[in-house]
Amino acid sequence: MLEIKNLTYRVDDEGDTTKEIIDGLDLTVEDGKFIVITGPNGGGKSTLAKLIMGVNQLTSGQIILDGVDISDRNITERAKMGISFAFQAPVHFKGIRVIDLLRLAAGENISVATACEYLSKVGLCAKDYVEREVNSSLSGGELKRIEIATVLARGTKLSIFDEPEAGIDLWSFQNLIKVFENMRKTIKGTIIVISHQERILNIADEIVVIENGKVKTQGPKDVILPKLLGTDSAASIACERLGGEE
Amino acid sequence: MALDAIQKNILHEVADLDSIPQGAYNIRANGTSAGRNTTANIDIVSKEDKPGIDIIVKPGTKGESVHIPVVLSESGLKDMVYNDFYIGEDADVTIVAGCGIHNCGDQDSQHDGIHTFHVGKNARIKYVEKHYGEGDGKGARILNPVTNVYQEEGSYVEMEMVQIKGVDSTVRTNLAELKEGATLLIHEALMTHGSQTATSDYRVVLEGEGSSADVVSRSVAKDDSEQIFEVAIEGNTACNGHAACDAIIMGNAHVVAIPKLDAKNVDAALIHEAAIGKIAGDQLIKLMSLGLTEEEAEEQIVAGFLR
Numbered sequence: 299m300l301e302i303k304n305l306t307y308r309v310d311d312e313g314d315t316t317k318e319i320i321d322g323l324d325l326t327v328e329d330g331k332f333i334v335i336t337g338p339n340g341g342g343k344s345t346l347a348k349l350i351m352g353v354n355q356l357t358s359g360q361i362i363l364d365g366v367d368i369s370d371r372n373i374t375e376r377a378k379m380g381i382s383f384a385f386q387a388p389v390h391f392k393g394i395r396v397i398d399l400l401r402l403a404a405g406e407n408i409s410v411a412t413a414c415e416y417l418s419k420v421g422l423c424a425k426d427y428v429e430r431e432v433n434s435s436l437s438g439g440e441l442k443r444i445e446i447a448t449v450l451a452r453g454t455k456l457s458i459f460d461e462p463e464a465g466i467d468l469w470s471f472q473n474l475i476k477v478f479e480n481m482r483k484t485i486k487g488t489i490i491v492i493s494h495q496e497r498i499l500n501i502a503d504e505i506v507v508i509e510n511g512k513v514k515t516q517g518p519k520d521v522i523l524p525k526l527l528g529t530d531s532a533a534s535i536a537c538e539r540l541g542g543e544e
Numbered sequence: 545m546a547l548d549a550i551q552k553n554i555l556h557e558v559a560d561l562d563s564i565p566q567g568a569y570n571i572r573a574n575g576t577s578a579g580r581n582t583t584a585n586i587d588i589v590s591k592e593d594k595p596g597i598d599i600i601v602k603p604g605t606k607g608e609s610v611h612i613p614v615v616l617s618e619s620g621l622k623d624m625v626y627n628d629f630y631i632g633e634d635a636d637v638t639i640v641a642g643c644g645i646h647n648c649g650d651q652d653s654q655h656d657g658i659h660t661f662h663v664g665k666n667a668r669i670k671y672v673e674k675h676y677g678e679g680d681g682k683g684a685r686i687l688n689p690v691t692n693v694y695q696e697e698g699s700y701v702e703m704e705m706v707q708i709k710g711v712d713s714t715v716r717t718n719l720a721e722l723k724e725g726a727t728l729l730i731h732e733a734l735m736t737h738g739s740q741t742a743t744s745d746y747r748v749v750l751e752g753e754g755s756s757a758d759v760v761s762r763s764v765a766k767d768d769s770e771q772i773f774e775v776a777i778e779g780n781t782a783c784n785g786h787a788a789c790d791a792i793i794m795g796n797a798h799v800v801a802i803p804k805l806d807a808k809n810v811d812a813a814l815i816h817e818a819a820i821g822k823i824a825g826d827q828l829i830k831l832m833s834l835g836l837t838e839e840e841a842e843e844q845i846v847a848g849f850l851r
Contacts, residue, residue, distance in 0.1 A: 353829055373832040382833070389830045392790070393762075393848030402844065403834045448834065 300327040300350070300456060300488065305359035307345055307511075319345045321511035322359070327504075329455070332482055332489045334502035334519075336526070342511040343492045344386060347460045350490075351383040352376045363456070380455040380487075386464050388445040390433045396444055397428040403448040416447040419480065421473045439470030446477060455487040463495050471495075499523055547571075547578060550646050551615045557676040558642030559613040565640075569611040570597055572625065574618045586610055586637070596626030596658075599639075603632030603664065611640045614657065619649020619683050624656045633664035633696075642674040645685040645711070654686040661691070663726075666698040673703070677710030684712040691718045695726035697752065705732045707742065708850065714742040722783075724752030732761040733850045736769035736797070746775040750783035750812070759787045764846050765797035776804040779812025787816040792823055792849060794842075 307320040320342045327333055335343050348354040350361060352373040361369050368376055391399070400413045414424030420443040430436065432444060442462060449457050462478070463471055475497045481489065482501050491498055499505055505522040507514040515522060547555065551573055555561045564579070568586035571579040575595075582588050585605035589598045599610055616623060631637065647653040663669060677685035693701055699722075707714060720728050728748065736742050748757045757777060765771045777785035789801040803816035823845050831841035 351833060353833070373829060374835060374837050377833050377835040385826075385830060385833075387826075389824070389826045391827060391845065391848055393851040394844065395848075398844075398848065399834075402831060402836065405835060452834065 299329055299364060300325075301360075301362040302326070302346075302350075303360040303362065305346075305349065305361065306357045307342075307349055307354060308357040318511050320349065320356075323508075323512055325506065325513050325516070327488060327490065329488055330486070331503045332491075332501065333504050333506060334491045334493050334499050335506045335508055336492075336494055336499060337508040337514065341509045343508050344460050346508065347383070347458050347490070347492055350376075350458060351381055353383070377452075377454075382449040382452045382454045382457045384445045384449045384457070384459040384462060386460040386492075388432075388441040390441075392431065392433055394432050395428070396430055396432055399432055399444065399448055400428075400451045403451040405452070408451070413451075416451045417444075419450055419484075420444070420447045420477050422447070439466040439474075442466050442470070442474070443477070450481070450485075453485075453487070457485065457487060457489050459489070459491045459493075461492050461494075463493060463498070496523075496527075499526070547573060547615070548617070550617050551578075554615045554617065554644030554646055554676065554678070555613055557678075558615075558644040558674045559611055559640050561611065561613065565609070565611040567609045567611070568599075570599075571611075571613055571615070572623075573615045574621060575616075575623045578615075583608060591626060591628075594626050595624060596628070598628045598630065600630045601632050601635045601637055603634055605632065605635040605637060607636060609638040609640065613641065614643040614655055615646075616644070616653050616655055617646040619647050619653055619681055620651030622652075622654045624658075626658045627660070629659065629661045629663075629669075631661065631663045631667045631669055631699075634666050635664065636668040638670045638672070640672045642672070642676070643687055643689075644676040645679070645687070647677070647679040647683045647685050648681040650682045652684040652686055654688070656688040656690070658690040659692070661693045661695075661701070663693065663695045663699040663701055665696045667696070668700040669702070671701065671703045673705050675707035675711050675714065677712065685710060686713045687711050688715045689717070691716075693718075693720040693728065695720065695722045695728065695755075697723045698725045699723075700727045702729045703731070705730070706734075708733065708735045709737075711742070712738075712740050714744075716742070716744045718744075718746045719749075720747070720757065721749045721751055722755035722757065725754045726752060727755070728757040728759075730757075730759045732759075732763070734761065734763040734771065735766070735846070735850060736764075736771055737766040738769060739767070740769045742770075743772040744774065746787075747778075748776070748785065749778045749780065750785055751780055752783075753781045754783065755781070756784040757786070761789045761791075762850055763790075763799070764792045764850060765794065765799050767795045767797060770798045772800045772802070774802040774804070775816070776806065777814055777816070778806040778808070779814050780808045782809060782811035783813070785812070785814040789816075789818040789820075790849075791820045792846065793820055794822065
């Protein structure tokens with residue numbers, strides 16, 4: 299179980315003032331759930347995800363994973379404790395091949411066949427990709443899917459995906475939805491997806507709406523989604539669809 | 545061939561050789577020949593006026609290889625050697641050179657290899673040169689290779705220069721002249737650490753129409769080491785030239801990149817790229833999120849970069 303208690307993340311604003319990006323946020327995520335976190339841009343969703351992974355250091359509060367306070371743990375320690383993270387903007391590596399990255403993710407020298415299975419799960423024709431470098435010769439959609447494959451290869455108890463739909467074209471997006479629908483069925487651990495997409499919201503067990511650095515609402519998809527579709531948030535979802543990523 | 549364990553290990557490092565190689569070879573250990581083999585198509589002849597060998601590849605020779613590794617395991621040895629390659633027309637061969645120094649003593653050990661290639665019409669060669677140093681003596685391990693490449697019409701030369709570990713001081717000087725339709729590809733991978741210094745100086749002259757050259761250097765400078773990479777491409781006709789220097793700088797290292805393009809013809813298309821920077825923070829974060837420590841992440845990034 300992931301428990302977040304009174305979490306605050308403060309940054310220096312313009313001038314001498316500070317601003318709470320995350321402002322006393324409380325959230326509990328039960329094991330094995332598929333959670334989609336949504337809400338308006340600038341509300342703190344991605345920041346929350348990075349705070350859970352340890353990419354950003356919290357200002358105050360607690361993050362507790364299975365009863366262990368991980369607030370002071372670094373990224374490596376959190377990764378080893380069972381948290382995985384798919385970044386919104388995947389990183390390029392000169393010289394590191396897709397197979398190398400998947401092996402690092404799996405933590406062992408997995409076979410090409412096993413690597414290909416992970417790639418197939420994200421809809422990449424594996425043979426064409428295992429030997430390729432994870433560099434700018436790959437398209438945004440390809441990098442995104444490889445990023446997701448690294449999380450699948452880790453197979454940890456908590457997997458976080460930060461806006462998987464950001465930066466990919468509509469065609470890739472159709473396939474991406476299938477990837478998540480499939481993951482929904484096969485993955486054993488807890489999944490947290492930051493997303494604005496109705497089709498991703500639609501496969502959630504629970505939806506969490508974050509606004510102004512706080513949890514505005516949290517509940518079962520069947521309860522929350524209809525409300526979202528009839529509110530300002532739905533309008534903002536529609537606008538974002540037209541306007542692109544956060 | 546009688547090589548001791550140290551020499552065998554060096555041979556493994558510089559030429560991936562664990563036993564006597566197939567095909568033609570000449571192994572030089574501590575300034576003298578430790579073994580040689582020639583084939584029907586590849587002859588190796590000792591020079592009479594100076595140290596070194598002539599390697600003569602008959603026209604039309606296909607798919608053969610020549611290994612010419614050099615091993616220095618005596619401290620204080622200064623070795624200078626002239627190796628001339630004559631590659632016949634239409635030949636297609638692989639040449640594996642390389643030098644390893646094991647220096648346990650307090651005196652400097654040095655090997656300067658001067659390699660000259662005469663590459664015949666439409667011939668193709670792949671040249672692999674690895675440098676390696678080891679041993680915990682105070683004496684420096686010094687390598688100053690010189691490579692001159694003269695390419696005839698339609699020839700193709702691919703050179704891979706690798707120096708990853710243990711060489712204290714290197715000055716690499718390369719000159720290439722290309723005739724019509726000739727192609728040259730150079731890939732250099734270099735890592736320096738401690739207080740090592742490495743200078744690479746490449747000069748490529750594109751003389752013939754349609755000739756092309758691609759000089760790519762990937763390097764990592766750690767600790768207090770220093771690297772200077774200088775590349776000059778001269779285009780005297782309709783030709784294509786590209787040079788790229790990509791360096792990762794770490795610790796208190798110092799990296800200098802000096803690209804120079806010199807076009808003397810309106811159809812000479814010359815490009816250079818140079819980039820020096822530290823390892824990107826988001827690369828470290830990504831690998832740490834896979835469970836690697838910061839040090840392990842750095843190692844992976846560097847190893848990939850130098851591949």
